[in-house]
Amino acid sequence: MTQRDPFYDQLSRVREFDQLTQTDRFIPLPEDWFVGVSDIVNSTGLVQAGQYKTVNMVGAAVISAMMNALKGAAFPFVFGGDGAGFAVPPQDEAAAREALARVAVWAQAEFGIEMRVALVPVTDVRAAGQDVRVARFQVSDGVDYAMFDGGGVNWAEAQMKAGAYAIPPAAQGSQPDLTGLSCRWSPMPARNGTILSILVSPVAGASDEVVTQVYDRIVTLAQGLERGGHPAPAKGPGTAWPPEGAALEAHATHGSGSLGSARRKVLFEAFVAWLLIRTGIKLGGFDARRYARMVGENADFRKRDDGLKMTLDCDPATQTQIEAVLSAAKAQGHIDYGTATQDTAMMTCIVPSIMTDDHVHFIDGGAGGYTLAAARMKGRSV
Template identity: 70%
Template sequence: MVSHHQGDNFYDGLPRETSFDHLTDLGRYTPLPDDWQIGVADIVNSTGEVAAGRYKTVNMVGAAVISAVMNALDGQPFPFVFGGDGAGFAIGPYDAAAAQQALAAVAVWARAEFDIGMRVALVPVADARAAGHDVQVARFQASPGADYAMFAGGGLLWAETEMKRQRYVVAPAAAGTIPDLTGLSCRWAHMKARNGKILSLVVAAMPGADAADVAEVYKQVIDVAEQLDRGGHPAPQVGMVSRWPPAGATLEAHAARGSGSLGAARRKALFEALVAWVLIRTGLKIGGFDARRYARVVADNADFRKLDDGLKMTLDCDAKTQTRLQAVLTAAADRGIVRFGMATQDEAMMTCIVPSILTDDHLHFIDGAAGGYTQAAAQMKTR
């Protein structure tokens, strides 16, 4: 067990905010300590990977960054955010070495298992501040069992930009290094839109825009989305649907196999998925595990909306609401406050980190099933 020092208890002490719309209020964010670091990771040419139909792989590799760091820290809570084709997080000084090793391992693993290039970097919070960007964090309690970090201040975005300029880059680990991705899985069936389309939305502040104006636009967007059934949550309230065989079994085997054979890892994933499928269909319980309840908690715990120096949402959206969102955002873009991208598809998908099926702290990252966030961000660049 890694020993954690007092200085790393910063994140433990943050209040949990239960109303997502309150998180547009920058007064609810706390600046990260100066001696912390920002971790960033993204997939090289994710737009091309998504165009080639590898969106589930892109999501899996993005989530692998979070899984590897979580396991490296023995489950110690830390702020992180899933971005579809990558991830961002922050880490205290005592955990920086472990996080760096995890990032280095994921980069080499992504290349070896999937032939995907990854950029990974660790950027001192102090450097972001010196460049004029703060890194502030809040905790959103999505459900009784799961909470997610939200980032504000521009520092996370700045760190990503620096990484793309080849600065602060973490070198890949030695060939053959394998990250600990215990708990990383993607077994659930895709979630079909119930209201029309799955809308992937990415909004970011224009450089130099007033922070209060930007927050007001985010609030307007969230208010429009709140009119949708359950705020546009794409996961069905009755619980997630399990299909057999699961589409993600091979991907999960790549994550779980370690140095073992892919075939054996895939058979294990298929067997576990089959057991879960039977339990959900029959309502049987095994050893305290209630699969139907678990399927409901998955939906509650999912991160279909987030603030990470921008606003990202995956919404089950009807045409009228989409038009209203477009109108709000176009008006704000015309005023030079934000830029945005939208992509629609018929389904949403989920990538999961499940430390234990017997506790409610499992995490579920949602994206559009056609690579929604990546596609929306690609549109944003050209606006």
């Protein structure tokens, strides 16, 4: 059996997000690793058509498929709203290619969504003058998330969109293993004014020191918000029955079985969870209210992904200050940015087990925040 590369396992965890504005907290990936990227074709159009929850589910499916393909082994990944980025050592290259190919054919078969997927050697990224550096942010005692810096993931995504490094879809009927992928939580209404989605990227040739100062100012402003701008309430997101995402989750998890049976299973499990949260009753050692609190603690509402991404529950004054900082930095030629506002945030989850604390939860704006912000960064009207 091939020994796994210990690089990622040995990375120290950073517990304060404001430290991740500093480039020296990021460590270069080993030379023989690969960067995986994915995105949904015409995600902006799908969001505008009201399919933002589907876009998020399909985007997160890549991470779910990779987690299951690697049998729970830790690897760096980041959720981007309509896609994902990740990195794997050479011994996991074949598993990554297979998982990406299966997700692409599944997305088309289940939802009629075209998905681009690619795997790019780190050597090619560096030959192009970019880099892939990674850090681990410990959001709670049970979960940490990878953070990326160096421009390499963005470069890989641009190459994928240009047709390079493409992985063709798997054979028709192929199914990725999406065990644990779910979206049962209710939308989280803004408590302080609006849900503000923010994307910030440095422009080519920008000074690392100046860009770091911009990130610092945005992060400092966000930390002044209630709970640092976390969109989930302290007690966790709410639940409703039936859950809005039941049909989507059934599409993700039915495999070769009946879609109707999968939907009934989702509805039954969601009803039990809803009842336990409402009553506080514990079942077989499972404390649903504690689990809901952990969902909020484990969520990824802020991240570094070759830039800065945040989904904030934001008051009007702070929003004005953040947008003023971003506008000035863009005018000075240091960064590019996009923002989007909406009334709610939403959550897509990967839950290996409800009895452990290693479940991960991806937050985005409830109207497709990161996708809309990215479109505005590129100058498209939405």
